[in-house]
Amino acid sequence: MHWNDFCGGWQLWEPSLLNSTRPDLSPCFEETVLSWLPLVFLWALAPFYLCYMQRHxxxxxxxxxxxxxKMLLTVLSIIVPLVEVCFTVVQIFSSPEGTAPVYLVTPAVITLTMMLVFFIIHTERIRGRHTSGILFCFWLLLAVCFVPEFNSKIILVSEETDQDMFRVVTFFVFYALVLAQLVCSSIADDLPLYSPVRSDRVSTTILFLAFHDDG
Incomplete structure (x- = not known):
């Protein structure tokens, strides 16, 4: 399958769009490369991060x-692309023209990634991680990579083109959730109520003092 088939007629890179009066990127590039890059980043690092938290x-x-x-925003971040997946499935079966596969694949992968984020946030809490560098970098990367698509959606709305407004609205909602998650990730949570490392040190100190008192 070529990129124009996968993206509904768009090439991965459209130089003509950059040379227009309002420079823009190809929708195919925005829906694939820019959308997938943060997801690949998280999926590549998540196994190592989860193993590290398990051992420490x-x-x-x-x-x-x-x-x-954070959990509420993550649940909403799961629902929004999931609704888009359902909408695309309905379009595929109801519309004779069909829908580009990218509009099914990308939100489906985003949905799975948000489920992974939910699990990471939960694991961080029970493992005593009051800050999350990996999730902060993920949300920051996602916010930056979505800027070109945000600009494209603004152009489409301002020009009142015949565009699928459902996907425009879902993108704006999801982007707002990403920015909210970025803000939350920059704030440190409470410290652990109980730390095994700290308690071991305290126990060692008590035994040391008790030994010297006996002496």
């Missing part, structure tokens, strides 16, 4: 307002 337990953090906010 820092205790458990109580369920704070910040944690609830």
């Amino acid at each position: 337990d820092r205790g458990c953090i109580r369920v704070s307002c910040l944690h609830r906010t």
